[in-house]
Amino acid sequence: MENLRQAIDELEAQAGLDVRELSALVDRLQAVLCRELRDGVRRGDHLIEGKTPNGWVASACRVSGSSAADRLRVGEQLERLPRVAQAIRSGEIGYQAAAVICHLSDLLGEKREQIDEEQWIQFSKDFSIKNLRRLAEHARFVADPDGAERDTEEDYEQRYLYLSELGSMYKLDAVLDREGGMALKSALESLTKRLGPTDVRSPRQRRADAFKEIVQHALDRGTLPRRNGVRPHLSVHTTPDGLKGELGDGMPVPRKTVQRLACDCAMHRVVKAGSMVIDVGRAKRTAQPAHWRAIKARHTTCAAPGCERPIGWTQAHHLEFWSRGGETNAHRLVPLCYYHHRLVHEGGWQVVLAGERVEFIPPETPVMLRRRWGEKRWAA
Ligand SMILES: [Zn+2]
Ligand SMILES: [Zn+2]
Structure with a gap:
């Protein structure tokens, strides 16, 4: 370790280093670290600190839980994939590619014999990390369809969507399954193009507007199922002169917005005496x-x-x-x-x-x- 520290001190004092070589060395060190973490967990070092293996790695390396899991997995699997371990040492492949292969090996469990290490090292050289991940996912489906299906079901259980009020705005936070995400993505993409030369919205604003447009379109078409016998809709209460308005839940709406909403909508004439409703007219578009x-x-x-x-x-x-x-x-x-x-x-x-x-x-x-x-x- 002392030698390594000295070597790094020297590197820090130098400029114009070969970045590829440096990166390969960092990856090599990373593999050594993974091995040490694995051995530490096997010795039960985490138990001394009263932590889970993941928690111990996360605090020792100051990384997130998912990075900790990744390092432990790589340490575990590199032992079973000698050719891949050697490819990191020789600088043939990087750490990230090795991690993808290790992940695949971990998922396949006893079926990992099907992994042709030489072929995967070649894939790592030929493909980007993103495509290598896809390839590994496909390989997993082929080698272990039942396991892949089980994982997909587990992932599916993780889906959620929160819609919360944030001042005068709403915050949307969601995790969707692949099918739902892809459907939403393609729907959004069909509506996020700039609308003419005067459209100065940023891409993120256009995505937010596209999402809103999909929802409003569904409401406008009246194709959503009825709730309590009524088609879901946005109701706004206003006076004939449109000076002030309120959303159905009592939230105030600016006058200009009331006018826009009233521009193309179905209107009910409601006559009130004080706070009493004494007449409701038929809806008229x-x-x-x-x-x-x-x-x-x-x-x-x-x-x-x-x-x-x-x-x-x-x-x-x-x-x-x-x-x-x-x-x-x-x-x-x-x-x-x-x-x-x-x-x-x-x-x-x-x-x-x-x-x-x-x-x-x-x-x-x-x-x-x-x-x-x-x-x-x-x-x-
Ligand atoms: Zn337009
Ligand atoms: Zn209008």
Whole structure:
């Protein structure tokens, strides 16, 4: 150990080291460490400290529980995989690749004889760690289908989803099984593309919006099963002048948001005397099926420039807001996706009809004007 410390002292004083060689040495040391940890556990060193093997390794090496388990596994399996152990020593393969092979060997248990070490060393040279892991997973399925199935079931039991309130926002935290995760991933991917040149959202914001869009679409379509005889929906209480609103659970909603939600929705007229409800009218959609037919005759996508969201994923935006006396008129309705509808109501964008064309004017941003002779200038 003293020699090693001296050697490291020397290395630290040097510059311009060969990184590949250095990395191979670190990996070699890591393998030695794994062997020592394994021997320590066999001697029962962890018991002296009153810890589990994993807990002992985690505290001795100052690593997470999963890293500790990984090191113990590698220490255990390298003894059974002499060729792999030698490949780390000679620098042929790195620690991570060896860990993948050790993991496979651990999972296969008595069926580990099926591992052709030479072949796996070659795989480690040919494939990235990610692909090597996939390969190992496949090999596991082939060699031990029952065990793999059991593990999949165990993994499946770990799934969860938490939705908690975080101030005025909600926090979503979830672990999904592979099938669910892949389904969600492909659904999100179909909705996370930028919506036209004015879309300045970050990728993470687009993913959050895509998730919300999937949920809102399901609610809007009314395809979710009924709960207490009612289709699940978001209810907002407001007054005819739309000055203030409350969500169904009493949480206040800003006026602009109430106006957007009321723009395309089913409305109930509720007459109250004091706090007593004395009359509930029939639900009436602000945009009727006939209006939608007219909208679809003019548009196939969201009307915002460059936005490709299909018409089935849009809401009918009223150019004259209904509460200001604007009767629903098919020609004054513009289909907007969730993102652009929000930009218009809450984001201060203006929608203007110029003949058949729909124009979007951003709030207080310079608008590029094209003069007749082609010269460009910026106007406020
Ligand atoms: Zn609207
Ligand atoms: Zn749009």
